[in-house]
Amino acid sequence: MTDPLTTLSETRVFGGRLKRVRHQSAAVDCDMTFAIFLPPQVEDGVKVPVFYWLSGLTCTDENFTQKAGAFRVAAELGLAIVAPDTSPRGDGVPGDPEGAWDFGLGAGFYVDATEEPWARHYRMHDYVTRELPALVEGNFPVSDRRSIAGHSMGGHGALVCALKHPGFYKAVSAFAPIVNPAAVPWGEKAFGRYLGPDRDRWLEWDACALIAKAPERLPILIDQGDGDGFLEAQLKPQALVAAADAAGHPVTLRMQPGYDHSYFFISTFIEDHLRHHAAALVG
Numbered sequence: 001m002t003d004p005l006t007t008l009s010e011t012r013v014f015g016g017r018l019k020r021v022r023h024q025s026a027a028v029d030c031d032m033t034f035a036i037f038l039p040p041q042v043e044d045g046v047k048v049p050v051f052y053w054l055s056g057l058t059c060t061d062e063n064f065t066q067k068a069g070a071f072r073v074a075a076e077l078g079l080a081i082v083a084p085d086t087s088p089r090g091d092g093v094p095g096d097p098e099g100a101w102d103f104g105l106g107a108g109f110y111v112d113a114t115e116e117p118w119a120r121h122y123r124m125h126d127y128v129t130r131e132l133p134a135l136v137e138g139n140f141p142v143s144d145r146r147s148i149a150g151h152s153m154g155g156h157g158a159l160v161c162a163l164k165h166p167g168f169y170k171a172v173s174a175f176a177p178i179v180n181p182a183a184v185p186w187g188e189k190a191f192g193r194y195l196g197p198d199r200d201r202w203l204e205w206d207a208c209a210l211i212a213k214a215p216e217r218l219p220i221l222i223d224q225g226d227g228d229g230f231l232e233a234q235l236k237p238q239a240l241v242a243a244a245d246a247a248g249h250p251v252t253l254r255m256q257p258g259y260d261h262s263y264f265f266i267s268t269f270i271e272d273h274l275r276h277h278a279a280a281l282v283g
């Protein structure tokens, strides 16, 4: 062990192990909890690649582990899964002044805030792309082959992480992502507070803007339910398809008839995403 980690729980699942781990984060300056699934292959001494999952608004590390149904296929494919929390938390970490669920605690938006009082703790991009991978790779039997996926706010996070860090991830995908946060109500509220009023600076955290100048054309897989109540106002996946087409960036958008925004939708298609990631990660 190179970093002080506290194991909160350890559970056997599909021949592997699911752990919840707490540590002091320098990036977000508070204690953080993440989940890590280690597939059975690690027990034969194999260093396995890591699939990072970023959850959406209101989530912790536990929504994905308890609801997505990912572990049978991850065990088969030999993938580790790491699911961090969605924001800093704890004493001294400010939340939404009105207690709303779409900003602050559980809603870090995977950006590095520049404005007060958010800038000290709300640095989830730095946490997810730098501190957490270093911690995981220094303390668990995993390789440096990584991929990233997420849902809704976490889908936005996954797309932005991949687009801002060419070569760092081998695959990227998203369920019902917020693709154009600079132009929808959830993103306008969060970016206005975390990043300040200059909308040009918001574009550094917007997949539709980043894709135009991406130095790497990593194919993007997106699943989106057409019965999703957030589709028209917050998600707008066609905006990413248009930006990707203009840039020559490969995107596959699968509109899934009748599916909503929930983890029932995610659990239905998570196997496809894991296999998409494994094709790039394993071998």
Ligand SMILES: N[C@@H](CCC(=O)N[C@@H](CSC=O)C(=O)NCC(=O)O)C(=O)O
Pocket (backbone or CB within 6 Å): 055, 056, 057, 058, 059, 063, 067, 101, 151, 152, 153, 154, 261, 262, 263
């Ligand atoms: N107010 C509701 C709705 C919040 C919600 O739907 N959250 C989604 C993510 S939305 C975009 O980021 C979610 O993943 N919820 C957790 C779950 O397990 O379904 C609420 O408080 O749940």
